Amino acid sequence: MAKKRKGKAKKGTTKKDFEMIVERLVVESEEIVKGTILSMGSKIIQRSPVGNYRLWKSYQKTGKPPKNYVGGRFRMNWVSSINTLDASRQTGTDPSGMEAMTRLKMKVDDLEAGNVFFMANSLPYAMELEFGHSTQAPNGIVRTVLQEYAQAITEAKAKRP
Numbered sequence: 001m002a003k004k005r006k007g008k009a010k011k012g013t014t015k016k017d018f019e020m021i022v023e024r025l026v027v028e029s030e031e032i033v034k035g036t037i038l039s040m041g042s043k044i045i046q047r048s049p050v051g052n053y054r055l056w057k058s059y060q061k062t063g064k065p066p067k068n069y070v071g072g073r074f075r076m077n078w079v080s081s082i083n084t085l086d087a088s089r090q091t092g093t094d095p096s097g098m099e100a101m102t103r104l105k106m107k108v109d110d111l112e113a114g115n116v117f118f119m120a121n122s123l124p125y126a127m128e129l130e131f132g133h134s135t136q137a138p139n140g141i142v143r144t145v146l147q148e149y150a151q152a153i154t155e156a157k158a159k160r161p
Contacts, residue, residue, distance in 0.1 A: 034111055041119055050071040070093050
């Protein structure tokens with residue numbers, strides 16, 4: 001004969017309980033995804049070379065910088081978008097990368113579950129820089145950041161409240 005338990009019986013999980021659990025998991029997942037994208041995107045921007053004409057072969061031949069040259073155009077041209085690739089080009093320069101990171105953060109804030117995030121740089125020399133043309137990033141930019149994907153996820157998880 002089975003013993004009867006004293007006290008209140010445990011309730012089973014209700015539909016409302018299950019929905020609350022799912023909602024919490026969705027929110028936590030979105031926070032981790034956003035944190036990972038923000039971390040990796042920021043690293044891509046910051047690791048992007050800022051033109052140093054003194055390293056260029058043409059400068060070494062002439063001893064003169066290009067007329068009106070100001071570095072930072074490549075960093076300025078990291079463009080973030082949601083669901084559709086934005087291949088536009090930005091005008092101006094952003095040597096610190098702060099403008100590009102502000103745009104990145106705004107797009108990440110707009111992300112929702114199911115969205116596809118894009119980050120592109122459409123300058124004609126982007127591929128050259130990615131494949132070792134710059135002594136500032138001889139192993140590339142995006143490829144080196146992608147190798148840190150697992151670390152970025154771990155960091156994003158740790159930053160959650």
